[in-house]
Amino acid sequence: MDKIKNNIVGAWKSVCLDLEKKLPRHAIHAWFDPITVVGFQKKSFVLEVPNQFSLEWIESHYKDEITLSIETLFDKQIKYRLLVAKEKDTSSNVRVLTEPHIRPRVKRFNNLNSKYTFGNFIVGSNNEFAKTAAESVSNNPGQQNFNPLIIYGGVGLGKTHLMHAIGNNSLKKNINLNIVNITSEQFTLDFVNSLRKNKTIEFAQNYRSSDILLIDDIQFFRGKEQTQEQFFHTFNVLYQSGKQIVLTADKFPGEMKGLQSRLLSRFQSGLSVDVQPPNFEVRVAILLEKAEQNGLTLDYSIIEFIARHIKNNIRELEGTIIRLLAKSSLLNIEINNQLVTEVVKERVGGRIGNEISIENIVKKVSEMSSVTEDDIVGKSRKMEIAEARQVSMFLCRDIMGTSLNNIGMFFGGRDHTTVMHALKTITEKQSTNDRMKRMISSIRRELGFSFL
Ligand code: ADP
Numbered sequence: 001m002d003k004i005k006n007n008i009v010g011a012w013k014s015v016c017l018d019l020e021k022k023l024p025r026h027a028i029h030a031w032f033d034p035i036t037v038v039g040f041q042k043k044s045f046v047l048e049v050p051n052q053f054s055l056e057w058i059e060s061h062y063k064d065e066i067t068l069s070i071e072t073l074f075d076k077q078i079k080y081r082l083l084v085a086k087e088k089d090t091s092s093n094v095r096v097l098t099e100p101h102i103r104p105r106v107k108r109f110n111n112l113n114s115k116y117t118f119g120n121f122i123v124g125s126n127n128e129f130a131k132t133a134a135e136s137v138s139n140n141p142g143q144q145n146f147n148p149l150i151i152y153g154g155v156g157l158g159k160t161h162l163m164h165a166i167g168n169n170s171l172k173k174n175i176n177l178n179i180v181n182i183t184s185e186q187f188t189l190d191f192v193n194s195l196r197k198n199k200t201i202e203f204a205q206n207y208r209s210s211d212i213l214l215i216d217d218i219q220f221f222r223g224k225e226q227t228q229e230q231f232f233h234t235f236n237v238l239y240q241s242g243k244q245i246v247l248t249a250d251k252f253p254g255e256m257k258g259l260q261s262r263l264l265s266r267f268q269s270g271l272s273v274d275v276q277p278p279n280f281e282v283r284v285a286i287l288l289e290k291a292e293q294n295g296l297t298l299d300y301s302i303i304e305f306i307a308r309h310i311k312n313n314i315r316e317l318e319g320t321i322i323r324l325l326a327k328s329s330l331l332n333i334e335i336n337n338q339l340v341t342e343v344v345k346e347r348v349g350g351r352i353g354n355e356i357s358i359e360n361i362v363k364k365v366s367e368m369s370s371v372t373e374d375d376i377v378g379k380s381r382k383m384e385i386a387e388a389r390q391v392s393m394f395l396c397r398d399i400m401g402t403s404l405n406n407i408g409m410f411f412g413g414r415d416h417t418t419v420m421h422a423l424k425t426i427t428e429k430q431s432t433n434d435r436m437k438r439m440i441s442s443i444r445r446e447l448g449f450s451f452l
Pocket residue numbers: 116120121122123127153154155156157158159160161162286314315318
């Protein structure tokens with residue numbers, strides 16, 4: 001015990017080193033590296049984690065491993081306790097506290113997501129104009145030509161990200177700005193509540209005191225006449241006093257149905273910019289960035305594979321990375337080809353699986369090796385035939401995760417030990433033999449699987 005007390009940080013470090021032997025690298029990176037040791041009390045390590053989510057994740061996934069490592073290294077009586085780190089005061093709060101004459105902001109309005117910045121927004125031809133306009137607005141809110149700024153486009157393409165980035169960046173420049181950021185649904189709800197409680201004046205004041213009003217997804221105002229009426233007045237008050245309004249929508253404002261025409265004509269006085277689905281290179285860049293943010297190092301070939309299959313939606317690209325991380329943590333395995341295939345398949349509704357079958361693999365191997373398909377699934381032990389068969393078996397397992405028994409059955413009713421031998425042989429040949437390596441990677445490419 002004294003040993004621990006004398007050097008708590010070192011003691012905890014030795015626990016982490018022990019955990020590194022048992023857990024995948026990315027799990028350590030994602031969940032253990034951010035832990036701070038804050039003390040040792042009542043025979044327990046007191047550890048701080050960044051947020052509630054980490055706390056729950058660690059407790060539900062790694063409790064046994066941590067306990068075991070501590071027991072092995074120290075003593076059965078030693079435990080650990082996790083705490084969520086308190087959020088640091090932001091400088092804005094400090095200012096409000098120390099300078100009472102500054103108009104205090106209504107907290108609920110300040111719900112900008114600090115992760116959405118211009119710095120981590122990846123730019124391609126699909127969103128360049130939108131980003132430039134957004135940045136310009138945040139540097140100089142209220143310029144007439146850019147008021148209102150309307151960012152429109154499909155789901156998951158970065159509209160909300162850009163809108164929050166405007167808020168975050170403007171605050172960086174001027175901390176006293178009153179930024180009101182809300183979804184159109186919240187706005188509606190707020191309005192309805194204010195009607196119920198006879199507080200429409202307060203409602204109006206809250207919104208009309210903003211320096212920048214950010215409203216997300218205004219398509220939800222559709223058909224809500226009274227809310228639109230309120231919004232129209234708010235809009236006019238702000239616009240006339242040179243305050244910036246930023247809106248996002250799923251369509252070009254001119255094509256929006258169910259919104260009053262006087263609102264639509266107001267929208268036209270500003271600037272509408274669109275975000276489009278990203279092209280291949282932008283998707284790769286986004287995946288690299290998101291993997292890095294999540295502490296994952298993925299082979300370029302895996303990134304490319306994901307980018308090739310998930311095309312329309314950046315949220316999906318991000319979701320794939322998170323899902324990979326979650327699954328590999330959950331199953332306690334390193335990220336491998338099979339896991340990536342599985343996760344991508346879930347995302348695209350199994351389309352990959354449908355394109356690939358054992359027959360397809362055999363056909364491709366036959367084309368590449370000049371051994372006939374019949375020979376590949378037949379009995380012959382001739383060297384080149386046996387090798388083509390082994391390559392096919394290997395690819396079935398590696399791409400589709402087919403069970404050893406099923407592979408054996410398909411390839412001439414062989415048993416699973418034969419299949420295991422084949423997998424081992426090809427794995428070895430791949431690392432020692434360039435011809436084999438090239439052949440496997442070109443078959444993969446032809447099948448749409450460009451993993452190395
Ligand atoms: P939308 O509001 O258009 O539906 P979001 O702004 O919510 O989309 O974006 C979905 C996710 O994708 C967010 O996590 C966002 O950070 C991310 N994202 C979108 N576009 C980009 C981009 N160009 N660079 C980096 N991340 C992006």
